[in-house]
Amino acid sequence: MASDSDNEMENSMEEDIDSDLDDVELQKAFKEGRLKPGLNIEQKSKRPLINNKEALTAKYAEIYLDLPWVERLDCTNTPLLVNEADLPTKDDETLADNDFKREMLFYRQAQATVLEAIPRLKAENLATKRPDDYYAQMAKSDEHMKRIREYLVNRKSDIEKREKLRKLREQRLYGKKVQQEVLLKRQEDKTKLLKTMKKVRKGKIQKKIIITNLVLSISI
Template sequence: MARRGSLSDSAADSAAEDSALSDAELQEAFSRGALKPGLNVVLEGRPRPPNDVDGLKQCLSEFKRQLAWVERLDVTLGPVTDIRDPVSHNTSDKDAVDPENDFQREMSFYRQAQAAVLEALPRLRKLQVPTRRPDDYFAEMAKSDQQMQKIRQKLKSKQEAMEKSEKAKQLRALRKYGKKVQTEILQKRQKEKKSMLNAVKKYQKGLSDKLDFLDEEQTSSQGNKKSSGSQRIKRGPNAKRRYKNQKFGFGGKKKGSKWNTKESFNDVSSFQAKVAHNKGPGKAGKKALNKRPGKRARQKMKSRAR
């Protein structure tokens, strides 16, 4: 029973709310004489709000003031298709903008604003009203200095991150290139070594009697030495040597007192075979004096000394 009572109370509350919401409609229906017996009123749809043009104009005329245009700065224009054509302010029905098309609607607003500016600027110049901002114009910023400092720091950090990433990309590219060059050099060396080993094996087995691979290696090693030697020769003497050559000359030809001649070559009168081959008496005496005694003689000498 308690549940039924609660349901009936809630239904009564909702009906009261519906009646409270529809009081104005009931009064309007009663004034029209459309109220029928019963609690419900049948309505033929919600009434449309009235468009009282005369009343709006009357209200406008009541608070409207006759001020100069420079105080109002109002420019009223119709739809504009092309701002370069002043006659295009009045468009036909086929050129009308579709209100459901967002792009056409925004472009119509943009063209209309441009046309209004082009129409207002000559008026302002005629009234000698400045339309350009002076050089010393100061306007307070919408954001505080602290906020702008945060924005600058954020932009700076982004720029530094971009620079770091760019440097990292360049380093990676250089490493790749260096690694590529290194692998090419190693492959070339391995290829040369392999070809040389194959040539050596062929020579050992008697399949080939050519040793050109050794000549190539020597020429390659000597080529570097010759190039460095040629560079040294091309440089020539230094400044000190050139100064001494200029001052003292190159020495000229020597007298040649120690040079051998045909007569001295044929003269063998002073030749001594014993002296030449260490067989003379003086040489033998010296050898005998310097000769070491034998083992037994040394032992006898030691025993005598004891």
């Protein structure tokens, strides 16, 4: 039996032979001018587009159900264009390049469908509006709706709690700010009062000196 080293040697020799063959093929292609500058990637052939109208028409006839329009409620119409502003203005502009105009055409087409379908439904004596006393069966069970209601109530209470805490924090911050402003105002008032008292005291001393000088001058 061959050892693992012999198998590895045979595999490496086969890989070298394959790479040499690839190099030979590349050199041959380069000489023939089939290689172009840049990356040479093998291009897969695209699948041809097939538009077999006969097969599509036959399949449509096979699956078509001859039902009255009331059972199908299909409408095929063009958009209801109010003005030319809904259409592309430039020759090279398409609806794929303008989201607003594309959505507007969808809206106009829905309008045209309503204008066509409502009269036909009324002609068939079919109601187009929900009665005032109409009650539909709930898709969710009462237990499920109860859990949803509890979840919504809990979420609402959590939001209210967070809002209250936020307001309390704001009030505390505002209270601290007001307290600091009051302390600063008191400090300023105290400083002004001390300055005023110093000025008054200084004025009294000056008055005493003037009076003393007058008395001395008179006595002399």
